[in-house]
Amino acid sequence: MVSLLAQVTLDYPGHSTEADAEYERSKDLSGDGDAEELYALLRALARGDAAAAKDLVKRHMNCQSMPVAGLEELTEIFDQPGTMLAKLRQAQAAPANQDGIRQYKLAEWAGWHGDTALAAAALRRSFLDLHFPRVGAIWASPLSATRRTPAFKEILRDLGLVEYWRRSGQWGDFARPLGTDDFEIIQ
Numbered sequence: 001m002v003s004l005l006a007q008v009t010l011d012y013p014g015h016s017t018e019a020d021a022e023y024e025r026s027k028d029l030s031g032d033g034d035a036e037e038l039y040a041l042l043r044a045l046a047r048g049d050a051a052a053a054k055d056l057v058k059r060h061m062n063c064q065s066m067p068v069a070g071l072e073e074l075t076e077i078f079d080q081p082g083t084m085l086a087k088l089r090q091a092q093a094a095p096a097n098q099d100g101i102r103q104y105k106l107a108e109w110a111g112w113h114g115d116t117a118l119a120a121a122a123l124r125r126s127f128l129d130l131h132f133p134r135v136g137a138i139w140a141s142p143l144s145a146t147r148r149t150p151a152f153k154e155i156l157r158d159l160g161l162v163e164y165w166r167r168s169g170q171w172g173d174f175a176r177p178l179g180t181d182d183f184e185i186i187q
Contacts, residue, residue: 004035012139013173013187016043033063038105042142045112050079068105069096081113088113092122100132112142119143120151128158135159139174139187147185156183 003026010019023040027033041056057078061067070091077083091097092106107122123146126132138147138155146152156162156175162183165171177183 001031003029004039007036007039008137008140011039011043011141012136014141016046016141019043032065034060034065037063038108039140042108042112042140046141053078066099066101066105068102069094071109084109085113085115085118088115088118092118092125098125098130100126100130103130104132104134104137107146108140108142111140111144111146114145116146116149117151119146120149120155123152124155124158127155135161144187147187152185153183 003022007019007022007026010016010022020040020043023036023043026036037056037060041053041060044052044056057075061075068091070087077087088106088110092103092110097103097106103122103126107119107126110116110118110122119142123138123143127135127138138152143152153162162175165175165183166177171177171183174187175183175185
């Protein structure tokens with residue numbers, strides 16, 4: 001878990017090379033590797049490394065502790081955006097996937113494949129309806145396009161983050177105020 005948190009902490013602000021180095025170092029550590037393999041896969045996709053992504057999607061599928069129902073053939077379809085998006089839409093509504101972790105995974109995949117509306121819907125379901133506690137995960141790289149949408153700003157408002165940032169004056173590295181009623185996402 002410590003290694004995973006280090007990878008995520010490095011990746012979210014854009015230090016993917018360092019996150020990849022920590023991933024490589026952690027391969028022999030105990031644990032199921034589910035999240036580590038997923039984040040390594042998403043980083044490979046982000047840098048356009050198709051060969052690494054193909055290997056990593058297989059590794060991810062073999063170690064999932066909470067697989068997403070409806071994505072069993074992910075290895076075959078992950079690089080087919082049309083097929084993948086259709087499967088993601090079905091999976092997002094499936095009763096078997098109505099928990100915060102699976103909805104979050106769906107948000108990441110939808111974000112990666114360019115469906116910001118589906119990604120935002122899955123984020124809303126994960127964090128607001130199902131109370132997934134890892135709110136910091138909204139800054140993951142596959143969600144960068146989703147973060148530029150009005151729906152994402154509404155999620156931040158509904159989570160109470162905007163109110164907290166305004167009251168505390170501590171906007172951090174990811175957002176900043178625009179006047180008294182609006183804000184912008186930086187990353």
